[in-house]
Amino acid sequence: MAKGKAKQTPKASRRVATSGDIEVSTYLEIAKEISGEQPAAAREAIPSGEREAIIVIDFGSQYSLLIARRVRECQVYCELVSPDTPWEKIAPLNPKGFILSGGPGSVYETNAPMAPSYIYESRLPILGICYGMQVITHQMGGQVMPGTKREYGHALLHLGGVDSPLFANVPQSTPVWMSHGDKIEAMPPDFNVLAYTDNSPFAAIGNDKNIFGLQFHPEVAHTPEGKAILKNFIYRICGCQGNWTMGNFITDSLTKIQKEVGKGKVISALSGGVDSSVVSTVIHRAIGDQLTCIFVNHGMLRREEVERTFNTFRLNMGMNIIYIDASERFLDRLKGVTDPETKRKIIGEEFINVFEEEAQKIGKVDFLAQGTLYPDVIESASSGSTAAAKIKSHHNVGGLPAKMTLKLLEPLRYLFKDEVRQVGLELGLPEEMVWRQPFPGPGLAIRIIGEVTKEKLEILRAADWVVMSEIKKAKLYRQLWQSFAILTDVRSVGVMGDFRTYGYLVAVRAVTSDDAMTADWSRLPYDVLARISNRIVNEVPEVNRVVYDITSKPPSTIEWE
Ligand code: XMP
Secondary structure, three states: OOOOOOOOOHHHHHHHHHOOOOOHHHHHHHHHHHHOOOOOHHHHHOOOOOOOEEEEEOOOOOOHHHHHHHHHHOOOEEEEEOOOOOHHHHHHHOEEEEEEOOOOOOOOOOOOOOOOOHHHHOOOOEEEEOHHHHHHHHHOOOEEEOOOOOEEEEEEEEEOOOOOHHHOOOOOEEEEEEEEOOEEEEOOOOOEEEEEOOOOOOOEEEOOOOEEEEOOOOOOOOOOOHHHHHHHHHHHHOOOOOOOOHHHHHHHHHHHHHHHHOOOOEEEEOOOOHHHHHHHHHHHHHHHHHEEEEEEEOOOOOOOHHHHHHHHHHHHOOOOEEEEEOHHHHHHHHOOOOOHHHHHHHHHHHHHHHHHHHHHHHOOOOEEEOOOOHHHHHHHHHHOOOOOOOOOOOOOHHHHHHHHOOEEEOOOOOOOHHHHHHHHHHOOOOHHHHOOOOOOOOHHHHHEOOOOOHHHHHHHHHHHHHHHHHHHHOOOOOOOOEEEEEEEEEEEEEEEOOEEEEEEEEEEEEEEOOOOOOEEEOOOOHHHHHHHHHHHHHHOOOEEEEEEOOOOEOOOOOOOO
16 A cells, blocks of 8 residues: 555545535635635636536656546546646535556666555556556555566557456457566556566456556557556546536636636737637636737738738737837847847847836726737646756746736636647637737848848748748648748849849758657748749749758757747
C-alpha cells in the first residue's frame, strides 16, 4: 500500500467525491473549508450537469499532456496535477479515476516521485502508464528492477492471462509503443497478467480493485489501439458518462463569466488570432456590451487583415470594438531600427501605451480578458521559477496587467487549442478565422529584415498574399503550422525582358509543428513552390528572386527575427 499519508485523506470529503447531486457551490464550500483557501474560480467552468473528471498524476513524461488530450477526445474532462497536489484540490473536480503518467525517474532512486496515498484510499480506478505502472508496483508491494537494456519503439502486445474490460474489443495481438528502462520483476500481490510482449512478461497487469498498469504508452499514435484502451478505462472501468463537449463548456462558461463579472466592465485586446477571437466572442456572448474590444492596428498587419477582423466582429457579431489605427506612431518609433530585439521591444511597449490610453478613455474597467490556454498554464506551472533561456522576447498582451491592475478573465484556461477551435466554430466564428495559422504579435516587422518602412511593408504584403493564396489553393493551409514570406535586405541582379533588374530577395517559409517548440520545414510540392515563385516575381515588381527556407527549428526559429 502507499507509503506515507497525505495531509488530508479523502475520507473527510468522500461525500464530495461520490455524491452525484451536490451543488457546485457546495463542492466549492467544502473544498474551501478543507483547504482553507479559495479554489480557482475557473474550476467552475467544468460542466456542472454531471461533473466528472479523470485526473492525471503527472510524473514528468513528455507525453503527459497528450494523455489529457486523449481523455478529452473521449469527451471526459481531464486535468494534469503534480504528485504533491493535495486531495482537497482534486475533490472539487469530482474525479472518476486516476491515470499515473510516465516519467523519467526510477522508483528505487531516492526522492523518486510517488503517487499520493489518496489515490489508493479513494478506491477509484487507477491506470498506471510506464513509470506510473512501476510506481503502483513499488507502492503496492511488487518489485521493479533496472532493465538490462532500454526497450524503445514498437513491440507486439498479446492479450493473455486474465480477461479484462480494459482490453474489451482490442485484437488478440496489436502493436504498442514502448519507452522504458526499468521493468517489473514481480507483480504486487493479487495482480494478474493481462497482456505480454516478447520482452515484457508484465506488459499489462491488473487486480480486481480496478488498479491497472501498462508498460507501453496507449496515448501515442504509435499504439493504434491505445485510444480504445483508454476509452475502456474511462467508460467501462471508471463509469464516466462523457459530458465534456464544447457545447456544455460554452453553456457553463457563460454562467460562470456572468457570475464573475457581474455588472463590471471587461476589455480585451482583439488581434484576429484564434485565441483572442474566441475569448472575446465567448465573453461577448455572456455579457454583451459590458465587453469592449480594443483592436490596435500597429501597421504591421497583412493585406485585408484589418477589414476582415473588423467586419467579422463589428458587423457580423455586433461587438463593441474600438479600432485604433496607430500605424504612423509605430512606424515613427521604428525609424532607423534594425536590431530584431529592439524592434520587438519597441512594438511591445508601444502596444501597451496605445492599449492603456484607449482603456483609460472607457472609464473604470474591472477585467482584462486573456486567451491563456491549458498548455500555457501547465508550462508555467512546471517551469516554476527557473526561467527558460530567452531566445526572443515575445510580444504578448501578457505584459499588460502588471501596470493596469486589472483582474484577469481567462475563460479558455483549461482548453487545448483544438478545443478552442471547436468552441469558436460552435459560437459561429467563420472557419477562416478559427483555422487561422499563428501570426506573431509584432507582425510583419519581424519578417522584414532590417529597417521597417512603408514601402517594404507593401512589398512584403504583396508577396505574403501570394504565398497564402497559393497554399490555400493547394489545400495545404491547415496542415501547415505556418506559411509566409520574409522580405530580406539582400538585393540581387536579375533580368526581366531586355532589362537588368536589381531587386529584393524574398524568402518563403512553410513549417509543420505541433507546438512551435520544434518545427520542420515542409516538403512543399515543387509545383506549388514554382507557382509561388513565379507569381511573386511577376506580381511584385520590386522582387526578382525567391528562395525557400529549408531549415528546421532548432537550430533556426520559425520567424526570421
Ligand atoms: P519562433 O520564431 O520563436 O516562433 O520559432 C515560435 C512561434 O511563436 C510565434 N511568435 C510570436 N507570437 N508574439 C506572439 O504572439 C511574438 O512576439 C512572437 N514571436 C514569435 C511564431 O510565429 C511561431 O508560431
